[in-house]
Amino acid sequence: xxxxxxxxxxxxxxxxxxxxxxxxxxxxxxxxxxxxxxxxxxxxxxxxxxxxxxxxxxxxxxxxxxxxxxxxxxxxxxxxxxxxxxxxxxxxxxxxxxxxxxxxxxxxxxxxxxxxxxxxxxxxxxxxxxxxxxxxxxxxxxxxxxxxxxxxxxxxxxxxxxxxxxxxxxx
Amino acid sequence: xxxxxxxxxxxxxxxxxxxxxxxxxxxxxxxxxxxxxxxxxxxxxxxxxxxxxxxxxxxxxxxxxxxxxxxxxxxxxxxxxxxxxxxxxxxxxxxxxxxxxxxxxxxxxxxxxxxxxxxxxxxxxxxxxxxxxxxxxxxxxxxxxxxxxxxxxxxxxxxxxxxxxxxxxxxxxxxxxxxxxxxxxxxxxxxxxxxxxxxxxxxxxxxxxxxxxxxxxxxxxxxxxxxxxxxxxxxxxxxxxxxxxxxxxxxxxxxxxxxxxxxxxxxxxxxxxxxxxxxxxxxxxxxxxxxxxxxxxxxxxxxxxxxxxxxxxxxxxxxxxxxxxxxxxxxxxxxxxxxxxxxxxxxxxxxxxxxxxxxxxxxxxxxxxxxxxxxxxxxxxxxxxxxxxxxxxxxxxxxxxxxxxxxxxxxxxxxxxxxxxxxxxxxxxxxxxxxxxxxxxxxxxxxxxxxxxxxxxxxxxxxxxxxxxxxxxxxxxxxxxxxxxxxxxxxxxxxxxxxxxxxxxxxxxxxxxxxxxxxxxxxxxxxxxxxxxxxxxxxxxxxxxxxxxxxxxxxxxxxxxxxxxxxxxxxxxxxxxxxxxxxxxxxxxxxxxxxxxxxxxxxxxxxxxxxxxxxxxxxxxxxxxxxxxxxxxxxxxxxxxx
Numbered sequence: 001x002x003x004x005x006x007x008x009x010x011x012x013x014x015x016x017x018x019x020x021x022x023x024x025x026x027x028x029x030x031x032x033x034x035x036x037x038x039x040x041x042x043x044x045x046x047x048x049x050x051x052x053x054x055x056x057x058x059x060x061x062x063x064x065x066x067x068x069x070x071x072x073x074x075x076x077x078x079x080x081x082x083x084x085x086x087x088x089x090x091x092x093x094x095x096x097x098x099x100x101x102x103x104x105x106x107x108x109x110x111x112x113x114x115x116x117x118x119x120x121x122x123x124x125x126x127x128x129x130x131x132x133x134x135x136x137x138x139x140x141x142x143x144x145x146x147x148x149x150x151x152x153x154x155x156x157x158x159x160x161x162x163x164x165x166x167x168x169x170x171x
Numbered sequence: 172x173x174x175x176x177x178x179x180x181x182x183x184x185x186x187x188x189x190x191x192x193x194x195x196x197x198x199x200x201x202x203x204x205x206x207x208x209x210x211x212x213x214x215x216x217x218x219x220x221x222x223x224x225x226x227x228x229x230x231x232x233x234x235x236x237x238x239x240x241x242x243x244x245x246x247x248x249x250x251x252x253x254x255x256x257x258x259x260x261x262x263x264x265x266x267x268x269x270x271x272x273x274x275x276x277x278x279x280x281x282x283x284x285x286x287x288x289x290x291x292x293x294x295x296x297x298x299x300x301x302x303x304x305x306x307x308x309x310x311x312x313x314x315x316x317x318x319x320x321x322x323x324x325x326x327x328x329x330x331x332x333x334x335x336x337x338x339x340x341x342x343x344x345x346x347x348x349x350x351x352x353x354x355x356x357x358x359x360x361x362x363x364x365x366x367x368x369x370x371x372x373x374x375x376x377x378x379x380x381x382x383x384x385x386x387x388x389x390x391x392x393x394x395x396x397x398x399x400x401x402x403x404x405x406x407x408x409x410x411x412x413x414x415x416x417x418x419x420x421x422x423x424x425x426x427x428x429x430x431x432x433x434x435x436x437x438x439x440x441x442x443x444x445x446x447x448x449x450x451x452x453x454x455x456x457x458x459x460x461x462x463x464x465x466x467x468x469x470x471x472x473x474x475x476x477x478x479x480x481x482x483x484x485x486x487x488x489x490x491x492x493x494x495x496x497x498x499x500x501x502x503x504x505x506x507x508x509x510x511x512x513x514x515x516x517x518x519x520x521x522x523x524x525x526x527x528x529x530x531x532x533x534x535x536x537x538x539x540x541x542x543x544x545x546x547x548x549x550x551x552x553x554x555x556x557x558x559x560x561x562x563x564x565x566x567x568x569x570x571x572x573x574x575x576x577x578x579x580x581x582x583x584x585x586x587x588x589x590x591x592x593x594x595x596x597x598x599x600x601x602x603x604x605x606x607x608x609x610x611x612x613x614x615x616x617x618x619x620x621x622x623x624x625x626x627x628x629x630x631x632x633x634x635x636x637x638x639x640x641x642x643x644x645x646x647x648x649x650x651x652x653x654x655x656x657x658x659x660x661x662x663x664x665x666x667x668x669x670x671x672x673x674x675x676x677x678x679x680x681x682x683x684x685x686x687x688x689x690x691x692x693x694x695x696x697x698x699x700x701x702x703x704x705x706x707x708x709x710x711x712x713x714x715x716x717x718x719x720x721x722x723x724x725x726x727x728x729x730x731x732x733x734x735x736x737x738x739x740x741x742x743x744x745x746x747x748x749x750x751x752x753x754x755x756x757x758x759x760x761x762x763x764x765x766x767x768x769x770x771x772x773x774x775x776x777x778x779x780x781x782x783x784x785x786x787x788x789x790x791x792x793x794x795x796x797x798x799x800x801x802x803x804x805x806x807x808x809x810x811x812x813x
Contacts (some may be wrong), residue, residue, distance in 0.1 A: 025775070026768045031565060034764055038572045039273050041757050042229075045579050048750055049233035050240060052586060055743060059593055062732050070214045101225045109207020110221025111214050121725070152728065158214060171214060 065118035066154040069094065069126070073106040074162035079140060080133045081106070081161060086115055087127040088148070093117060111158070119155065124148045126157065126168070134163050142166055205263040213238070213252040216260055223263070228271035229578065235264045258284075258293060262300075269304055272571060278304050291323045299325075299333050306336065311343035331360045335367065342370060347378040365394055365404035372408065376415075388412040392431055405431075406438040413445050422452035440466060440475035447482060456486040471506060472556050474783070480506055481787060484794065493802035500795035507788045514556060514781040521773050527766045530570060531577050560776040569768050576762045583755045590748050593740070600737040608733065615726070622719065629712060636705060645694045648701040653690060660687050 057066075069086055081103055086094040094115040098106075106112060129143040144166040148157060160167035211217045215238045223231035239260060242253045253260060265280035281304070284297040298321045305314035318337055325333060334353050341350035351374050357367035368391040376384030391408035394401060413429035416422075426449035432442035443462040450459035463486065466479040484499035520526065560566050635647060649657065663683050 024771050026565075026771050028565075031569065031768065034761065034768065035272075035568065035572060036275070037761055038576060038765070039275050041579065041754065041761060042271065042273050042575065043276055044750075044754055045582065045758075046229070046233055046236060048586070048747065048754065049229070049582075050237045051743075051747065052589070053233060053237050055593070055740070055747070056589070059596065059736070059740065062736070064728050064732055068214075070218070072211075072217065102221075105221045105224035108220070108224045109211065109217070110224045111211065111217030112221050113214075113218050152725065156214060 061116055061118060061154075063154050064152055065120065067115075067117055067119040067148070067150060068113060068154070068156050069115040070156070070158045071106070071112045071114045072109075072158060072160050074160050074167065077107070077162050078135050079163035081130060082132045083130065084114065084161070085129040086159075087125075088115070088117070089119065089124040114159075119148070119150045121150050121152065124150060126159075128159050128166050130161055130166065132163070144168075205259070205266045208256055208259060212255040216253060216256050219260075219263070219267075223267050223270075226270075228267050229582070231267045232264060232271060232273075235260055235267065239264065258289070262293075262297070265300065269300070269307075272568070272575070274304055274308055285320075292326045295321045295323065295325045296329060299329055299336065302340070303336055306340055306343070311340050314340050315344060331357060331363060335360075335363055338367075338370065338374075342374055342377070345377075347374045350374045351378065365391065365396075365401050368394065369404055369408050372412075385412060385415070388415075389428070392428060402433065403436065403438075406433055406436045406442070410438045410442055410445070413442065413449075417445055417449055417452070420452070422449040425449045434465075440469060440473050444475040444479055444482070447479070447486075451482075451486065451489075456489040460486050471510060474780070477507070477510070477784065477787060481791060481794070484798070488794070488798055488801070491805070493798045493805060497795055497798035497802055500791050500798055504788060504791045504795065507784050507791065511781055511784050511788070514777050514784070517556065518774055518777050518781075521770050521777070524770075526770060526773055527573070530573065530769070556777055556780050557773055560772060566769070566772055569765060569772065573762065573765045573769055576758055576765055580755070580758050580762060583751050583758060587748070587751050587755070590744055590751070593744060597737045597740055597744075604733050604737065608730075611730070615730070622723070626716065629709075629716065633709060636702070636709065639702060643698060643702075645698040645701075648698060648705060649694050653694060656686075656690055660690065 061068075067088070069088070071084060073081070081098050083098065084094070084096050085092060096112075096114055102112070124147075126146045126148045127143065128146070130140070132140045134140050140163055142165070146157075146168040148155060148170070156171040158169040158171060160169065205220070205223065207217065207220050215234065219231045219234040219238065222228075222234060238253055239257075242248060242251050242257060245251050248254050248257075261280065261284055265277045265284070268274075268277035268280060278301060281297050281301045285294055285301065289297070298317050302314040302317035305311070305317060314336075318333075318340065321333070334357055338350040338353040338357070341347070341353070351371065354367045354371035354374060357363050358371065360367060368387060372384050372387035372391055374384075375381075375387055378384075388408045389412060392405050392412060394405055396402075409428050409431045413425045413432075416425035416428060426446055429442045429446040429449060432438050434443075443466040447459040447461075447463040447466070450456070450462075460483060463479045463483045466476055467483055469476045471477065471480075480503040481500075484496040484503065487493075487496035487499060561570070635644075638644075639647060660683060664687075667680055667683060
């Protein structure tokens, strides 16, 4: 009955198909072939990215003077991080406003490189200011300073943010 | 949200294949299974994870490739902190490549892990991932072979996913009976219950166990839980079962099942249409008008709505309301005409390249609901009709490739600009350092020779002091004043010797001897203290020498860095530039071809929908004429009766 009604009211699909003359078709093989070529070019470009990363690092941040500041969230931290400001040697070097995706990536254990630059040897002050909201909805604003001792060789430091404190680790 | 969207589009796509029979539904898994280690010991690995967790696959792979390459190059890998995570990093890069749709490379990376000397759970997880890659690439037999190589311990976190994948593969290769017990076991698995139950129903139906299959779908359609994924799978089960019952001529049962589908879900249009047909099948056209009347007021581009535009006047005709039927057929004709015009405009717009421009819009990519947003853009009318197509796997894969290529195109253009900047930077450095360095080198050479001389002196002093520990030489430690006194006494002694022939004074001789004696006494008795003090002075000197060495090393490094800041880059930059140029040409070519495929798919889809509407138009026109005839005849009969 259902079929009969449908046939009665609508044109049968076979009829539709007979009129379905299309100028061009994309076959599965064509798509597969193109997909493989796209994968190949991705591989090539990724290889270039690796080489360019190395070239950029060597050219702009030589290992003698290189300094990198990384940011992570303390384990299990649920507060909402809004922004972060980093001063190194008395001058602002990085300011960042966090999107939802970035905050989520930090919460999952990702580590953000917020700054890469050059620094002369000796002791420098690293000042970190973060703003955000606690889980209870209260404003969070915290500033903390640390000593960075730059020696010969790259200097890598990590700032660990939590609603109550800002941690520092010299790698 | 992205997970839900992917899931809904998957469901939508599979629902469009209803006519061809019910299909199993894959579980909407997270795009990657890599998680951060409990204790991160390599910040650069953490950085790659940060990119990956945001879906920036390219950056994540490039970062991790860089780190792995450095790790493989170092002489002592244990000194590289990546060695704590290297197994996970190898996995992660395959995982990210898979997410970036680089299946060939991901497969090779994971295969390498499998063939390596790794623990059983690691190997089994790699095999699981490899099987998943094959399954996603429609290579179910290869996927099954990979799964059959899994033996022994499996990591706890993937046990259920592995079982579900096995069941999906069995369904894909037609081994329904083997999929059945696995899906039965997974019906209580958290997060999989709806999918397992639905797929079990499909497996039973495919196996020929119609009654059990229907019962299973019936249970799936009434599962508890109201999270969006659960509600969607329930709707899907009810829709599939409802149409199946309708097809098998059980309209009452079909109606009951179809009416369970939510009125606002993605399956509601089809459910309303089916519900109306169930009523019509029982001859209850008045009742059929209820769902159909709701449906005709919905988005006119939906095929179910367009079908309802004919179904409603058909029902009125069956209820002998020919006038109303004619009126509604007329309205449908106008509506179909408008839609055909819209489709013509859309096809023209696609051919003018507007579709591809819209797909590549930056702001859309920022939004997880971009497919929905794309439809609401006024300048992209073509997308109104493309939802089903856009949800299809072929289109999605082509679209993702197109967007990836577009990203590559932008990256390569930026890199070319970066190389220009690098070259300028190098030139500036060369112009600054080259005139300065010869003078600096000359001054340094002078300082260097002075420094070497002083260091030789220091070494000589140490050597003497060491010798004095075994053969004391107090005279070596005489002070400058004592040395002067000693010289003066010697002078006096010589004068005394010269005078002795004349008139030597014994008293003066005695005084001179006394003076020498006092001097020798002081030097000899103070020798130990002086020796100790001299050693202390030497240690202090060593500290200064150490400082000097540090400064020397720092200068040498800075001097080297100055040369290295502009020397030795030309060849590398030249090669990179050539590679980027070649890659840009290739990307441009692939982008054009991929874009063309998308346009062809879109135009074909719109053409298909246009042809369907033309058929509807023809049918509506005949039905309209027929309704007028019947209305006129009915009016005539009425008049005759009067």
